[in-house]
Amino acid sequence: MKRREFVTGALGAAATAAYFPTSRASSAPAELRAITRTRQETTLTRAEILELADSQTQALLTPNSPRYDAARRVWNGMWDSARPALIARCSYVEDVVNAVNFARTHDLLLAVRGGGHSISGKSVCDGGLVIDLSPMRSVIVDPLARTARVAGGCLLSDVDQETQEYGMIVPAGVVAHTGVGGLTLGGGIGVLMRKFGLTIDNLRAVEIVTADGEVRTASADENPDLFWAVRGGGGNFGVATSFTFNLNVFGPELLGCGLVYPLDQAQAVFDKYFEFTETMPSDMHGFAGMTLSDTRQPLVTVGYSWLGSSFSEGERHLEPLRKFGKPVMNVLRPVNFVRQQSQGDDHNEHGRVYYIKGRHVNDYDPEMTKLILERWKLAPGRFNTMRIVRFGGAVSEVASDATAWPHRDAMWDLEVGASWADQKYNDEYVRWGREYWDTLEPFIEESFYVNEIMDEDQSKVATSYESNYPRLVNIKNQYDPKNLFQLNANIKPNI
Numbered sequence: 001m002k003r004r005e006f007v008t009g010a011l012g013a014a015a016t017a018a019y020f021p022t023s024r025a026s027s028a029p030a031e032l033r034a035i036t037r038t039r040q041e042t043t044l045t046r047a048e049i050l051e052l053a054d055s056q057t058q059a060l061l062t063p064n065s066p067r068y069d070a071a072r073r074v075w076n077g078m079w080d081s082a083r084p085a086l087i088a089r090c091s092y093v094e095d096v097v098n099a100v101n102f103a104r105t106h107d108l109l110l111a112v113r114g115g116g117h118s119i120s121g122k123s124v125c126d127g128g129l130v131i132d133l134s135p136m137r138s139v140i141v142d143p144l145a146r147t148a149r150v151a152g153g154c155l156l157s158d159v160d161q162e163t164q165e166y167g168m169i170v171p172a173g174v175v176a177h178t179g180v181g182g183l184t185l186g187g188g189i190g191v192l193m194r195k196f197g198l199t200i201d202n203l204r205a206v207e208i209v210t211a212d213g214e215v216r217t218a219s220a221d222e223n224p225d226l227f228w229a230v231r232g233g234g235g236n237f238g239v240a241t242s243f244t245f246n247l248n249v250f251g252p253e254l255l256g257c258g259l260v261y262p263l264d265q266a267q268a269v270f271d272k273y274f275e276f277t278e279t280m281p282s283d284m285h286g287f288a289g290m291t292l293s294d295t296r297q298p299l300v301t302v303g304y305s306w307l308g309s310s311f312s313e314g315e316r317h318l319e320p321l322r323k324f325g326k327p328v329m330n331v332l333r334p335v336n337f338v339r340q341q342s343q344g345d346d347h348n349e350h351g352r353v354y355y356i357k358g359r360h361v362n363d364y365d366p367e368m369t370k371l372i373l374e375r376w377k378l379a380p381g382r383f384n385t386m387r388i389v390r391f392g393g394a395v396s397e398v399a400s401d402a403t404a405w406p407h408r409d410a411m412w413d414l415e416v417g418a419s420w421a422d423q424k425y426n427d428e429y430v431r432w433g434r435e436y437w438d439t440l441e442p443f444i445e446e447s448f449y450v451n452e453i454m455d456e457d458q459s460k461v462a463t464s465y466e467s468n469y470p471r472l473v474n475i476k477n478q479y480d481p482k483n484l485f486q487l488n489a490n491i492k493p494n495i
């Protein structure tokens with residue numbers, strides 16, 4: 001992505017607004033039915049709609065706007081029916097401030113959209129206001145200070161591409177079209193985490209618009225409690241308009257090893273994966289999973305990435321793994337990191353319907369693999385997926401209460417789910433997904449990574465933050481006592 005100047009603050013918004021003097025009055029409806037923060041029906045008058053429209057750099061979208069339908073859709077097609085009353089596409093911090101103030105003053109239900117990848121559809125809502133940060137996509141790298149300032153609506157690809165220009169990186173997730181905003185605020189796990197830590201472990205500061213409309217900086221020196229909370233506490237504390245990350249020297253290549261096995265070797269391959277990854281070096285990332293080939297043959301895939309600078313050392317570690325079993329594909333080669341980050345993009349395309357969850361596994365029991373295999377049934381039009389990733393390394397070197405993200409000792413992250421194109425299967429396949437997870441219950445931990453939440457799990461948010469939850473509630477009480485920011489893995493204020 002080309003670097004653009006990062007214009008923030010009132011001056012930026014006012015200056016740009018001067019170039020868009022068109023009256024928005026003609027497209028504003030006479031009135032709009034909307035939903036409040038407490039889920040009551042309300043009506044917004046034309047004057048009120050214009051008040052928000054006139055405070056925004058870009059045209060405010062209402063259900064009558066030509067671009068409304070495209071703008072309201074998020075990654076997971078399961079939430080396609082959600083119809084917000086208003087969508088404010090914010091380009092500048094001042095747009096965000098005005099939208100937050102409008103939502104608070106009119107007591108509107110408020111959703112905040114970064115990359116739109118919330119699996120549980122939390123970045124869109126029915127009848128409320130959506131603050132859409134997708135116009136805010138600038139990344140500014142300071143190679144001397146080794147920092148990157150990343151605007152709140154960036155995607156992972158924006159950051160990877162820009163930082164790799166300087167031979168540096170922020171560790172983040174594995175699908176390039178995921179949003180930096182939601183991923184970072186929730187924690188951020190990915191290929192580089194065992195070497196460089198979670199995304200939040202590389203966060204230096206956040207610029208955030210809190211519920212009172214103030215623009216605050218949260219860092220180790222300024223508002224340290226808020227800084228602690230946003231590192232894992234999700235979108236509960238405000239709209240993050242930019243993130244400043246510390247950069248790590250890395251790339252452009254890693255050593256990648258890809259192994260593919262037929263399904264009849266699955267049990268042995270998974271047993272081996274769990275045994276090896278329990279003690280593997282921090283310079284190594286590994287996943288094991290199941291997928292379908294282009295001809296719909298179920299396959300077991302195992303991938304290792306060597307993240308150290310000596311590839312020959314990596315080869316030595318990988319050699320015994322490459323000799324295990326009878327893989328039908330066995331590849332070892334240097335891989336361009338940015339290219340690898342996009343490899344999963346097509347399998348995770350926008351607009352399909354997804355039922356996916358992630359849970360932690362701390363003690364591996366081979367019975368779990370047996371169950372996964374039994375229930376991993378093929379169905380017409382349903383693409384099943386399953387993937388397990390090892391935590392540890394640099395992730396575990398941080399204390400569980402040093403940030404809001406408490407899972408520092410978690411061993412593996414298991415993700416199982418499915419996607420399909422035809423909405424008529426929603427009930428059937430969601431039932432399948434829920435039953436699948438019910439059978440895995442004895443093997444998984446009660447607490448989980450909140451960014452892997454699916455439909456029925458809101459009640460478990462408190463237990464997932466473990467002993468960090470009371471402190472999160474106190475900080476929520478301070479910054480968002482009325483729960484304006486509630487469409488997320490919600491930390492409920494108690495005052």
Ligand SMILES: Cc1cc2nc3c(=O)[nH]c(=O)nc-3n(C[C@H](O)[C@H](O)[C@H](O)COP(=O)(O)OP(=O)(O)OC[C@H]3O[C@@H](n4cnc5c(N)ncnc54)[C@H](O)[C@@H]3O)c2cc1C
Nearest residue numbers: 114115116117118123173174179181182183189235240488
């Ligand atoms: C295909 C896919 C791959 C994924 N891979 C990974 C992975 O490798 N590692 C990983 O850790 N997670 C991964 N996730 C989970 C991901 O971290 C979450 O879905 C995350 O919420 C996505 O962020 P987003 O900005 O795209 O989401 P959105 O849907 O825009 O937002 C999700 C939540 O974050 C809030 N939010 C987003 N941006 C901001 C902001 N700037 N300020 C305040 N609140 C904000 C929203 O209000 C909402 O509650 C993946 C998800 C998908 C769908």
